[in-house]
Amino acid sequence: MKSAKKALIIGTGLGGLATGLRLASKGFQVEFVEKYHLPGGRLNILEKDGFSFDIGPSFFSMSYEFKEFFEYCGVPNPLVLQELNPLYAVYFENRANPFLIYKDLQKLATEFNGIEDNLVEKTEKYLSNAGKLFHDTEDIVIRRNFNSKLDYLLQLTKVPIKHGPKMFKSMWSELESNFDSQEVKVIFSLVSFFLGSTPFQTPAVYSLLNYTELKHDGYWNVEGGMYKITEAIVKLLKEKGATFHYNTEISALETEGKKVTAAISADGRKFTADKIICNSDAASFRGKVLNRKKYSSVKLDKLQWTLAPFTIYLGVNKKLDKLYHHNYFLGNNFKEYADNIFKTAVSPKKPYYYVNVRSRSNSNSAPEGCESLFILCPVPDLRYKPDWSDAEELTDNIIDDMSQRINFDIKKNTLTRTILTPIDWEEKFNLYKGSGLDLHTAWIKLVDFVRQIKTRISPTFTMLAQVQYRAQDSLL
Ligand SMILES: Cc1cc2nc3c(=O)[nH]c(=O)nc-3n(C[C@H](O)[C@H](O)[C@H](O)COP(=O)(O)OP(=O)(O)OC[C@H]3O[C@@H](n4cnc5c(N)ncnc54)[C@H](O)[C@@H]3O)c2cc1C
Numbered sequence: 267m268k269s270a271k272k273a274l275i276i277g278t279g280l281g282g283l284a285t286g287l288r289l290a291s292k293g294f295q296v297e298f299v300e301k302y303h304l305p306g307g308r309l310n311i312l313e314k315d316g317f318s319f320d321i322g323p324s325f326f327s328m329s330y331e332f333k334e335f336f337e338y339c340g341v342p343n344p345l346v347l348q349e350l351n352p353l354y355a356v357y358f359e360n361r362a363n364p365f366l367i368y369k370d371l372q373k374l375a376t377e378f379n380g381i382e383d384n385l386v387e388k389t390e391k392y393l394s395n396a397g398k399l400f401h402d403t404e405d406i407v408i409r410r411n412f413n414s415k416l417d418y419l420l421q422l423t424k425v426p427i428k429h430g431p432k433m434f435k436s437m438w439s440e441l442e443s444n445f446d447s448q449e450v451k452v453i454f455s456l457v458s459f460f461l462g463s464t465p466f467q468t469p470a471v472y473s474l475l476n477y478t479e480l481k482h483d484g485y486w487n488v489e490g491g492m493y494k495i496t497e498a499i500v501k502l503l504k505e506k507g508a509t510f511h512y513n514t515e516i517s518a519l520e521t522e523g524k525k526v527t528a529a530i531s532a533d534g535r536k537f538t539a540d541k542i543i544c545n546s547d548a549a550s551f552r553g554k555v556l557n558r559k560k561y562s563s564v565k566l567d568k569l570q571w572t573l574a575p576f577t578i579y580l581g582v583n584k585k586l587d588k589l590y591h592h593n594y595f596l597g598n599n600f601k602e603y604a605d606n607i608f609k610t611a612v613s614p615k616k617p618y619y620y621v622n623v624r625s626r627s628n629s630n631s632a633p634e635g636c637e638s639l640f641i642l643c644p645v646p647d648l649r650y651k652p653d654w655s656d657a658e659e660l661t662d663n664i665i666d667d668m669s670q671r672i673n674f675d676i677k678k679n680t681l682t683r684t685i686l687t688p689i690d691w692e693e694k695f696n697l698y699k700g701s702g703l704d705l706h707t708a709w710i711k712l713v714d715f716v717r718q719i720k721t722r723i724s725p726t727f728t729m730l731a732q733v734q735y736r737a738q739d740s741l742l
């Protein structure tokens with residue numbers, strides 16, 4: 267009898283686990299090697315003092331992808347999803363109540379009464395354009411794998427040319443041409459800010475994320491918390507005979523001709539397989555493990571990396587009724603804050619941050635009457651701010667600020683507190699310089715380039731330059 271082909275997967279992030287289950291369902295014998303002591307990569311868990319926290323991802327849309335995934339693998343979908351309503355709450359400084367963001371546009375409009383006129387009509391028009399972009403690109407770009415640059419470029423030529431301008435315009439200018447109030451523009455641009463960049467640099471294609479949140483699929487809670495996704499896939503993998511080696515970092519690969527035949531761990535063990543798949547960040551793996559000159563640290567440092575996460579995990583001894591499942595806390599100086607946050611070596615004094623209350627929708631996350639909070643503050647990566655000796659100070663700043671805004675002394679009621687700085691994120695999961703979402707799309711550079719032309723050369727020239735770009739058919 268022919269024995270099963272073997273696949274070795276380096277990394278147990280969601281990408282590695284999903285690939286593993288797809289391969290196992292096609293008859294491969296799957297083996298994982300993972301640097302961390304638990305599976306999940308950034309989709310991981312922290313369990314401490316009776317509380318549990320999802321350490322990274324807490325938001326997701328496009329929930330139907332899970333259905334496709336489990337169907338492909340020939341197993342019933344083990345996840346129970348609950349749609350969130352409202353989607354999230356946004357606190358602005360000096361405003362007592364948060365804006366609640368609903369998919370129902372009539373309800374949303376009442377939140378912005380006296381702030382943004384005709385919100386329903388404006389949002390419908392804005393989302394209709396974003397929706398066309400989403401559906402015109404979902405199958406040909408977003409969900410597709412590219413095997414070469416040529417393959418990618420050829421695929422881009424299939425995107426309708428009418429979407430070209432969104433490539434060269436910033437997310438912020440797109441919002442400016444659709445809305446008047448600063449509040450709506452800032453809130454709709456959070457999808458780029460909390461995805462590791464700023465709306466002044468990200469292309470207007472990010473508007474498709476507003477479509478996915480407000481119109482298309484909304485946001486969801488996984489019953490039991492996000493880590494249930496990791497646990498469910500690992501359980502299915504084990505049932506299919508997959509094996510896992512934790513605390514095992516791959517530091518070299520062996521090749522025969524062009525074929526990779528073995529992976530060698532830092533402690534000298536050799537793992538062989540018919541197929542070897544890398545789930546680690548591709549750019550830094552090519553540099554650090556494959557020693558490719560094109561990915562040397564000098565070259566990697568010159569690339570555009572997303573913001574790094576500064577994260578705090580708090581167990582609090584009371585229910586915090588003013589908080590929702592997802593919450594943003596913002597100041598009133600968005601542009602200035604966004605312009606400086608990327609490259610400063612100093613922690614922000616008045617930080618912008620996001621708070622997830624896992625226990626709001628998942629009672630298993632905290633003891634009775636308590637709350638489990640995850641706080642994320644996007645900060646510069648380790649190229650710009652290598653020293654995190656002020657981590658406690660930044661944490662205190664954030665907690666004091668939130669306490670004041672929700673009128674509750676969090677510090678006095680904290681039962682457990684853990685902080686992860688960009689140094690920890692790099693050390694635990696090999697995230698390059700602590701960058702939370704890896705490299706940006708190359709298009710950020712283009713948006714920046716067009717922005718520079720706009721500010722440096724005459725408006726007429728800029729217009730001509732944009733017309734030329736519009737003639738190119740390209741996306742993402
Ligand atoms: C704080 C934070 C919040 C986030 N929030 C969201 C969110 O709300 N919604 C969302 O959609 N996304 C979010 N993301 C992004 C999301 O976490 C990632 O896109 C996703 O988890 C990446 O999965 P992955 O499998 O590609 O990589 P990873 O999760 O990084 O997995 C890679 C794995 O490979 C391992 N590894 C690396 N190098 C080696 C090696 N040499 N040898 C062995 N193992 C190795 C790592 O330890 C890791 O386990 C967030 C990210 C962060 C950091």
